[in-house]
Amino acid sequence: MRVKAQAKLVSDGYEACKDMTSEYAKTFYLATQTMPDEQAMATWAIYAWCRRVDEIVDGPNALAEASMQEESLREWMDRLERMWEGKNFNGLNQYDVAFADMIRRFPGSDIEPYKDMVRGMMMDVSDEVKYDSWEQLYLYCYRVASTVGLMTLPVMGTAEGVTQEDARESAIALGIALQLTNILRDVGEDARDRGRIYLPEEDMKRFGVDPQTVLDRSLKGGEVDDAYRNLMKFEIERAREYYRQAEKGIPMLAKSAQLPVAVAMELYREILDKIELNDYDNFSRRAYLTGFEKLCKLPGVWLRVITGSWNVA
Numbered sequence: 001m002r003v004k005a006q007a008k009l010v011s012d013g014y015e016a017c018k019d020m021t022s023e024y025a026k027t028f029y030l031a032t033q034t035m036p037d038e039q040a041m042a043t044w045a046i047y048a049w050c051r052r053v054d055e056i057v058d059g060p061n062a063l064a065e066a067s068m069q070e071e072s073l074r075e076w077m078d079r080l081e082r083m084w085e086g087k088n089f090n091g092l093n094q095y096d097v098a099f100a101d102m103i104r105r106f107p108g109s110d111i112e113p114y115k116d117m118v119r120g121m122m123m124d125v126s127d128e129v130k131y132d133s134w135e136q137l138y139l140y141c142y143r144v145a146s147t148v149g150l151m152t153l154p155v156m157g158t159a160e161g162v163t164q165e166d167a168r169e170s171a172i173a174l175g176i177a178l179q180l181t182n183i184l185r186d187v188g189e190d191a192r193d194r195g196r197i198y199l200p201e202e203d204m205k206r207f208g209v210d211p212q213t214v215l216d217r218s219l220k221g222g223e224v225d226d227a228y229r230n231l232m233k234f235e236i237e238r239a240r241e242y243y244r245q246a247e248k249g250i251p252m253l254a255k256s257a258q259l260p261v262a263v264a265m266e267l268y269r270e271i272l273d274k275i276e277l278n279d280y281d282n283f284s285r286r287a288y289l290t291g292f293e294k295l296c297k298l299p300g301v302w303l304r305v306i307t308g309s310w311n312v313a
């Protein structure tokens, strides 16, 4: 009976993680629909863990003071370490129950990417967040996004004869590409809602874009000028280069993981085309794909997966 009750707790936990994924991340959820059950469930548990840590910093219930957010992140790190050691402590909620089960089912998982993600969120708490160079922004992207690839690789598995180490570089590149795409899509929203500009200052300077103008245009709306267009073209090309590196990793993944990862990759990559179509106005327009557009992309992605036509140069 106790075993049955425990199993119910775990399956309810996964169900809650699934609901969270389908509610907050339509693209990732769509991608998990093509996975075998055990992989999909583990991915939802990882998604829910990542989403909850992100919410500490920028969710609707985020604590107002930076020092309080830091304290929350420190507690989150302790909580992670305790779950990793298999400790069953008070306050373990349904998402944690699924997460703890996932760690047990995939013993190849490593705690380091999880800790790095918390460190990445720490970089985002201060009101004065800014990135002087691409090197600094790269570190942030690595910590909050490439880590997701490293968390999910043990769940996805690799093709025969390919080690996780072989696939690591492409997994990291995919995280960088996705996070940079996120940043380019959300320039207006980040500036309006949080006074944040993630674009590297050295790039803005080089293209003659004043950070104050980015904030003003995001708040009041305003023309996109050639200087800003050129900056966006440069950053979009940078993101595309990381997508090309990431592509090499698709055939390195286990067969069951190739389609879901390729779907997530291709749908996000398309957002860059949408920014171009919006004439680089990411101050007042959010680049996105409709559900119908996403569905239309699927057969093409599926074809690329079965024919293995990826850039492997």
Ligand SMILES: CC(C)=CCC/C(C)=C/CC/C(C)=C/CC/C(C)=C/[C@@H]1[C@@H](COP(=O)(O)OP(=O)(O)O)[C@]1(C)CC/C=C(\C)CC/C=C(\C)CCC=C(C)C
Residues within 6 Å of the ligand: 028, 031, 032, 043, 046, 047, 050, 051, 054, 058, 144, 145, 146, 148, 149, 150, 152, 153, 167, 168, 170, 171, 174, 175, 178, 179, 182, 183, 186, 246, 247, 249, 250, 252, 253, 260, 261, 264
């Ligand atoms: C070899 C090879 C190609 C391997 C593939 C490895 C792989 C599966 C990589 C996937 C990488 C991935 C999905 C990265 C997510 C990047 C991301 C969106 C990060 C977001 C950070 C903060 O940004 P921001 O605050 O600006 O964003 P919001 O506006 O708040 O959304 C994150 C929010 C960090 C937390 C990340 C998540 C919540 C997403 C986690 C996603 C999964 C676990 C699903 C992965 C599943 C598939 C099918 C790819």
Ligand SMILES: [Mn+2]
Residues within 6 Å of the ligand: 054, 055, 058
């Ligand atoms: Mn966020």
